[in-house]
Amino acid sequence: MKIIIHDCDESYDAGFKNISDEVIWANGRYAPCQGCFECWTKNPATCRMKDSLHEICRSIGQADDLIIITKNCYGGYDTPVKNILDRAIGMSTPMSSYRGGQMHHTLRYGKKGRLTIVVYGDINENEKKTWELMAERNRINYGYENKELMIIDSINELEGMDI
Amino acid sequence: MKTVFIDCSPKKRLSASGFIASFTGVFVTGKKKKVKLRNKTDHESILNEIKDADNIVFTMPLYVDGVPSHVLPFLKEMEEFCKDNDLKISVYVIANNGFIEGNQNEPLMQIMENFCIRCNINWRGGLGIGGGVMMNVMRIMIAVVFLLTVLNLVVTAINKGFLDTDIVIGFAKDVAEILVLGCGIITFDIWMASCINRRKDYGKHYTRIMLPSFIFIIAADIFFTVISIFKGGVFRGWFSKKKPDMML
Numbered sequence: 001m002k003i004i005i006h007d008c009d010e011s012y013d014a015g016f017k018n019i020s021d022e023v024i025w026a027n028g029r030y031a032p033c034q035g036c037f038e039c040w041t042k043n044p045a046t047c048r049m050k051d052s053l054h055e056i057c058r059s060i061g062q063a064d065d066l067i068i069i070t071k072n073c074y075g076g077y078d079t080p081v082k083n084i085l086d087r088a089i090g091m092s093t094p095m096s097s098y099r100g101g102q103m104h105h106t107l108r109y110g111k112k113g114r115l116t117i118v119v120y121g122d123i124n125e126n127e128k129k130t131w132e133l134m135a136e137r138n139r140i141n142y143g144y145e146n147k148e149l150m151i152i153d154s155i156n157e158l159e160g161m162d163i
Numbered sequence: 164m165k166t167v168f169i170d171c172s173p174k175k176r177l178s179a180s181g182f183i184a185s186f187t188g189v190f191v192t193g194k195k196k197k198v199k200l201r202n203k204t205d206h207e208s209i210l211n212e213i214k215d216a217d218n219i220v221f222t223m224p225l226y227v228d229g230v231p232s233h234v235l236p237f238l239k240e241m242e243e244f245c246k247d248n249d250l251k252i253s254v255y256v257i258a259n260n261g262f263i264e265g266n267q268n269e270p271l272m273q274i275m276e277n278f279c280i281r282c283n284i285n286w287r288g289g290l291g292i293g294g295g296v297m298m299n300v301m302r303i304m305i306a307v308v309f310l311l312t313v314l315n316l317v318v319t320a321i322n323k324g325f326l327d328t329d330i331v332i333g334f335a336k337d338v339a340e341i342l343v344l345g346c347g348i349i350t351f352d353i354w355m356a357s358c359i360n361r362r363k364d365y366g367k368h369y370t371r372i373m374l375p376s377f378i379f380i381i382a383a384d385i386f387f388t389v390i391s392i393f394k395g396g397v398f399r400g401w402f403s404k405k406k407p408d409m410m411l
Contacts (some may be wrong), residue, residue, distance in 0.1 A: 032202075032233035033226065035173045041387065042394040045405040058407045074238065074277040076229045076270070083232040093402050094387035096262070096380050103262040103380055109404050126280060130273040137228040137270055 003063035004163075007070055007080045008155055019163070020067070020153075022059060026080035030087070039090030045108060046090065053087040060084075061091030061109035066144070067163055071121040078121075088148025091142075099142035107143040115144040116163060119151045164193035165216045166359060169209060171200045171223035171234045179259050179299035180222040182380060183292070183352070187220060187257065190356030201213030210244050218253045218287075218359050221275065224295065225260035228270050232247055238278050245282040253285040253362055255355060259295025263379040266291060272367055287358065288365030290351050294372030294379060300386070301341050308337055344373050 004016045012025050016023045030051045039050045039057065042102040047054050060066065068085075071078040077085065092105035131149060139147035152158070168188055172178030181199070188195050194217075198209050213219055221391045223231060230238070245252070258268040270293030279286035292298065311335040319327045342349070347370035358365040374381065393398045 027385070032173065033231065035224065035226075035231075037390075038394065038396075041363065041391040041396045042399075044396050044400050044403070046294075055405075055407050058405050061404070062406070073235055074230075074274045074281065076235075076274045079232055079235040082227070082229065082235060085227045088231045089227065094391060094396075095384050095402075098376075098380075102264050102267065103376060103383075124277075124280075127277050130277060133273065134228060134270045137267075141228060156272060 001062050002032065002065040002067070003060060004067045005060070005081060005084060006068075008158070012155075012158070015159075020123070022063075022094040024056070024059065024084065026070075026084055028080040028083065030083060032083050032088075033086035037094070040094035042154055044090065044093075047087055049087075053084060056084060057088040057090035057108075060088045065116075066112070066114075066142070067116045067118065069118040069120070069158070072119050072123040072127060072131075075123075075127035076134060099143065102140075104141060111143045111145065113138050113145055115142060115147045117147070117149050118154045118158065118161075118163065119149070120153070123151060164218070164360075164362075165295060166191050166193060166195050166218040167209075167212050167216045168195065168197040168220045169200050170197060171221055171231060173231060173233055175201075177299070177303065178224075179295040180224055180257075180304055182299060183257050183259065183295075183348075184220065184222040186360075187222075187352055189358050190353050190360075191220075192360050193217075200234060201235055203236060204326050206240055209237070210241065213241070213244075213250070213252065214248065216252060217362065218255065220255045220257065220359065222257045222259075223271075224406075225258055228267070230271055230274050234295060242278070242282045245284050250282075250284060250325065250396050253287045253359075254279050255287050255359060255365060256289035257292065257352070257355070258289065259292040259298065261294075261296045261313060261383070263293045263371055263374070263376045265293035265371045267293065269367075287363070289367050290355050290365070291367070291369040292348055292371065293369070294374070296378055296386075297372050297374075297379070297382065298345060301344065305337065305341055306386065308334065347373055 002020040003022045004020045005024045030053045031049050070081040095106045137148040168184040170181045170184045172180035173409050258271050272289045276286045351370045355365050
């Protein structure tokens, strides 16, 4: 299953839907994670907050091919996308084991194929280096076999890209 | 010298970030102020506090390899605030994560350093703590054990007519165990406080609860199992590959 998470304008939705099975539009109209862990300990894979991200981990968890398109924010995801990722930790379980030589939560939906991260917007060299690290850490954390990081200047460049 | 501690945990109370902010504050001299950053309504009051501050200490949990999402809007607002007011402030960061390896906080540290560069303020360094949840549980447990020890001493004294030193020795052993497990955190934290007091660079350092990782993982798994039994998650498809309701 191919899923795209993006924080572009809503007008990009139709184009993304043509090349994926599901599109998650990071529009920011939802609450941030409260750190309660109830998506692990009380109602597994379900967030306590009943907004559009209530069961978002169930969708993202099934993405064998996950594409995340985000504006740069100090070398990390911008708020609307990071908000979704924080609310989706239920795609792992509360149990831990070793992965990539370090401690990580075990994967509710198992290992997956490819993680692609597309970063756009104003970005400097330090932030690019942070993104290299971030993409690799996320790949291990989410249990993807491969990853690709694309850094582009403008969102308009997406149109000619094969993602 | 004024130091503002910004507790960035979204939790209302008993957070590891709040604890480490208070603990660090004990060793920092001068005027101190601890504030909570939980949502947008906190922004204005925090910006007012940092206007005349010399140091800021952000304490925060690691969320998905980075800064928690509710903190990002504040950082953006603070960036504008720093530029508008030409602030020359020093920033220190203490991050904690649930995994045992403190260096899993590295991406978060880099993001905070990048933030300081954008703001044109002084990045002084950060401390990444592995096993933050255990640190928090230990400090809550020792407070509970202390109360039980005092109660036990009083009851024993009433019944026997003297203070039972064995009870005190038992409590001292519990404290000693916690000091051993937390010696890395305590040492690196006091070192940071010393740098804050002198407005010196701290660099980036990573520490952890002093347990072998395989033992820590077993302890963490037991902890989450017990919590999940009490909260009922174990009986509601704890490990099941649940699908979205709309697809059922």
